[in-house]
Amino acid sequence: MQTAETSTNPTDAAVDLGPATALSCRECGHRVPLGPVFACEECFGPLEIAYDFSDYDAEELRKRIEAGPANIWRYAPLLPVPADVATKPNINPGWTKLVQADNLARELGVTGGLYVKDDSGNPTHSFKDRVVAQAIEAARAFGFTTLSCSSTGNLAGAVGAAAARAGFRSCVFIPHDLEQGKVVMAAVYGGELVGIEGNYDDVNRFCSELIGDPAGEGWGFVNVNLRPYYAEGSKTLAYEICEQLGWRLPDQIVVPIASGSQLTKIDKGLKELIELGLVEDRPYKIFGAQAEGCSPVSTAYKAGHDVVRPQKPNTIAKSLAIGNPADGPYVLDIARRTGGAVEDVTDEQVVDAIKLLARTEGIFAETAGGVTVGVTRKLIENGVLDPSLTTVVLNTGDGLKTLDAVAGTGLTATIRPNLDSFREAGLA
């Protein structure tokens, strides 16, 4: 019998993905065996991982997690990975800092406790390491040998780095005219980095073609045919936040929206912790954050719609610039069901928020972090977010990757190298 490790035909592989038992359609509930598929054969709905957690005792599980490694694999019992995942070569992201943001809280008038979950501490400095690390384990289980994706930024670096560590070939597709800095960040890991003559939509269309072609056999596209596994990585943000709060749910959590997947998986993670008895069952509110220049979900939320109308993105928050977010309707559901909201801020407010977070907490966030902090401020000012409740704001990336956003920041003074000049400048 072929083992998963050596199989060249992924669908025949005998897979061990721990507590994951099947793929289940989010729309119609149709189940299929674990494999590299992402859309329901019955209704074309998105497939999600189904688990068997029935054997777990809450107290034992908590102890097992707390004794685990300082990365996402401490939650291996709740993820689609084999029990010995921590022994395999991978990028091992997670267990990033939950920063108690007292200075920011004072500025925003938050009295109930404000925390920043700072995912810039991941290996390639964005939350993408979490999802790619999951995709790696799925790729290993299905016998894939090449890891691939389309990307314009964070994902390319995360795939390149993780593939290098885990011993996969990587082949990443990007628009051919991407800024040189971003190309370097993705190219340094030594995988194939292919420029496509066209825009990001052309890149995606090409990848879809490749998946259906024999040339793409043995290729795992992290956010396409491995998407159900990949997406589960975002649950670890929910797990970590609760564990770092002392196994307590936050009252309010502010999450950026690109495809919307991260927000839905954070909700899934919180619900799982409640069902498993790891946290007390009480209400929490999830708030979604977008940039005004790409705010299809926020626009639908405010209009009271269930359907999200695509937009053409035009914002500096490029890592969130998905004009037609696949999980938009689910995000609307969750925001409404939990008593949260979806809000957006202008690019100017994004920049202000990046500077506010840096100045108060010493955290230099990517534009996506400016979006969540800016939206938090706006929601407090509008009386939507309750400042007397425990609030967690996500920073999902690193300011070093979006330096252009704050390029106007500079020297506060220029002086000659002597004390007179120092005094003249009013610095004494």
Next chain:
Amino acid sequence: MQTAETSTNPTDAAVDLGPATALSCRECGHRVPLGPVFACEECFGPLEIAYDFSDYDAEELRKRIEAGPANIWRYAPLLPVPADVATKPNINPGWTKLVQADNLARELGVTGGLYVKDDSGNPTHSFKDRVVAQAIEAARAFGFTTLSCSSTGNLAGAVGAAAARAGFRSCVFIPHDLEQGKVVMAAVYGGELVGIEGNYDDVNRFCSELIGDPAGEGWGFVNVNLRPYYAEGSKTLAYEICEQLGWRLPDQIVVPIASGSQLTKIDKGLKELIELGLVEDRPYKIFGAQAEGCSPVSTAYKAGHDVVRPQKPNTIAKSLAIGNPADGPYVLDIARRTGGAVEDVTDEQVVDAIKLLARTEGIFAETAGGVTVGVTRKLIENGVLDPSLTTVVLNTGDGLKTLDAVAGTGLTATIRPNLDSFREAGLA
């Protein structure tokens, strides 16, 4: 009585810096009370922290450390900080990954276990967060209100971020014509960022003037008048490496040399762990790594000299470009005493080593990391470093901060968005 927290006259403050009892001259042993001084009044030698560790029981101490936070404050009992340091606002660096670098080991022929201590995981992505976090606690104890330094890179960002979090004013001095990207990285934290019309030497001379002037009263210069405290932060690298190896000394460790302080403090940390009974007492070898374009210590080592002759730096490894390293003679001592060595590599070898580390382990290192990996390779090839022994290589910074070094890296292919073009490029 004035408390340390509110004192405006640092030297009068009653300080609680945990196990630290005095400052002791490294040259003549003369002791002075803990305070913001850095040179011996008797012989002008460098002052170091003296500790009282006599009450510690090895087993209790180990348990206390293991139960501590996932940052450098787990080692509070061994650092010049108060016991409740973890409750104070600080940047909380450390507990970065010790990556088991099996792919790199295969490339280099290391069979005894090769590890990369990856300090790019720190809050501002360099090891400077460790030393600045220490300086912050000393500044707090001495009642300083402004944190300052001269810098051309990593240190400026580390000081800006830590000061923001800890509630200090910061005023950082840099050459006025620094690259815009580096200015932005330092300016975003909102402190004073003052450009000095002159080169880095002019900046340093001005800072020395300022320290002696009333205008500098209440100012803590992290690497000048707070240097004895600041420097101790590097000990935590030694502690973490041993704890992460399962409370075991590495056989060989490769450390970059700028001022040489980090290498001497790693040696101090290893010796302390042996004396405290936290690790077995057996030999270890410390190797120093420099770039050829700034290799005063390596040059002295190879010539068999005890004295280090200053050089004018000319290398892409700018974070190591100190032509007159203060701790150079101590580094020579340590390399010779432990059976290690000091070696240097060319800029071309630095770039090759950055790419090698990225390609094998998915770690994108700053040029300083290219220096240590490049030197490791060279020392193995020359038969100086024993590949059958456990070896730890330090990466002290992040590739995102020195993108220029690998600017030549780029697309491996450019294709049109169709399968024919994909096949023509030989990618299938």
